[in-house]
Amino acid sequence: MTFRKIIHVDMDAFYASIEQRDNPQYRNRPIVVGGLPDQRGVVAAASYEARAFGIHSAMSSRRALELCPEIIFVRPRFEIYKQVSNAIRSIFSRYTDLIEPLSLDEAYLDVTQDKLAIGSAIDIAMEIKKSIHSELNLTASAGISTNKFVAKIASDINKPDGLTFIxxxxxxxxxxxxxxxxxxxxxxxxxxxxxxxxxxxxxxxKRLSRQQLIQYFGKVGNFYYDIVRGIDNRPVEPYRELKSIGAEDTFKEDLYDVSLMLHELNIIVSKVQRRLASKQVKGHTVTLKIKFSDFKQITRNYTHVAPIQLEEIEQFAIDLLKQAPIDGKGIRLLGVTISNFNPYKNNLYQLSLF
Structure with missing residues (x-):
């Protein structure tokens, strides 16, 4: 039986590591890349020194400051991050053209037939990590397996600067x-x-049957049944039709306080902004999704003549929330999606994030 050779490369604390690399005063210091606490900011990335205090991405900057009073807040420089990503993509392309970026800092590579005829996926991953370190002064972790699911999980096992083969x-x-x-x-x-x-x-x-999993979890039960048996036939896809980019969150407790809604909306918008920045696209339509405590769901959207800028998304989402018929209802889920992207040749978008 012939197996595919899949590598998942995940940069270590990407945004924060770039800031520490470029600014000596940040090295070996707890830093977060993101908004300021007094502006309802959210952590986009945290250095490993900051993570030692329990700080993580999507956490409010105010909470990060509470956990680590000496934390250093750094404004994101997405243009720089994209430049570094392009350099990383160049390194990947030495070995394969089958590259599927997931964001600015991670990607799948299919090296079943690599360009340099190295043969060993482990050796290729080691060379990639070495090149990233020597050429960009950054570290990456890699997971290697025969499918995407296992490779992605493996890349997180020995972070930072890890390499795991399953x-x-x-x-x-x-x-x-x-x-x-x-x-x-x-x-x-x-x-x-x-x-x-x-x-x-x-x-x-694994003890549950396919029918039971579908009964409990719907169609995704099929995925759970296969994946727990190591079955994942998804190919690495360099090309993909891009229709929308979004994020949503279901809350442990229903939200009734508008200030809490706005706080959660800020976190969700930050995720959307990062995903849009990583894909280097801008859309014309913002959609707000609201699911109430009684599970009834509504959506509200706004289409802008010009492409919506990253910094405009939150205000548009807030305006849509204010216009929604909440009327004291509890909210269990909020979601924000950007769509209606500029047309691309053949309606395909090449994921050239790196």
Missing amino acids: GPSKIESFIEHLAIEKFHGVGKVTASKMKGLNIFNGADL
Whole structure:
């Protein structure tokens, strides 16, 4: 049987590492890239020194300051980050043209047939990591396996500067021992539901039949059934039709306070901004999704004549929220999506994030 050779490369604390590289005064210091606390800012990235205090991306800057009073806040420089990403993409392309970027700082590579005929995916990953370090003075972690799901999880195991290989004979055992929270695509809400069904790891998930998983989780149950058995046939896709970019969050407790809604909206918008920046696109339509405590759902959207700038998204989303018929109802979910991108040749967008 012939197996694919998939590498998932994930840069280590990408934005923060670039700032520490370019600014000696930030080195070995706890820093976050993001907005300021007094402006309801959100952490976009945290250095490993900051993470030691429990600070992480999407956390409010105010909370980050509470956890680490000596934290240094740095404004993001997306143009610089994109330039570095282009250099990383250039390194990847030495080995393969099958590159699927997920964001500015991570990508899948299919090196089943690599350009340099090296053959070993482990050796290729090591060379990529070495080149990133020597040419860009940054570190990356790599996961290597026969499919995208396992490669992505593997890249996170030995961070920073890690390299983890999960071979074909080890995949099922690896997934069986994997905590359910570590499954890529299983969020907090789904993880909580799984635990309520006594599903705590891959082995627990594997005990359920396909029919049971579909009954509990809908169509995604098919994915869970296959993935826990190491089955993931998704190819690395350099080209993809781009229709929308968004983010949403389901809250542990329903929101009634408008200030809390605005805070959560700020976090969601920050995620959307990062994803748009990584894909280097701008859309004309912003859509706000609201799900109430009774599970009824509404959407409101606004289309702008000119492409919507990153800094404009939050205000448009706030305006849509203010216009929505909330009337004291509890909100369990908010989502923001940008769509209606400028047309591209053949309606295809090449993911040239790097």
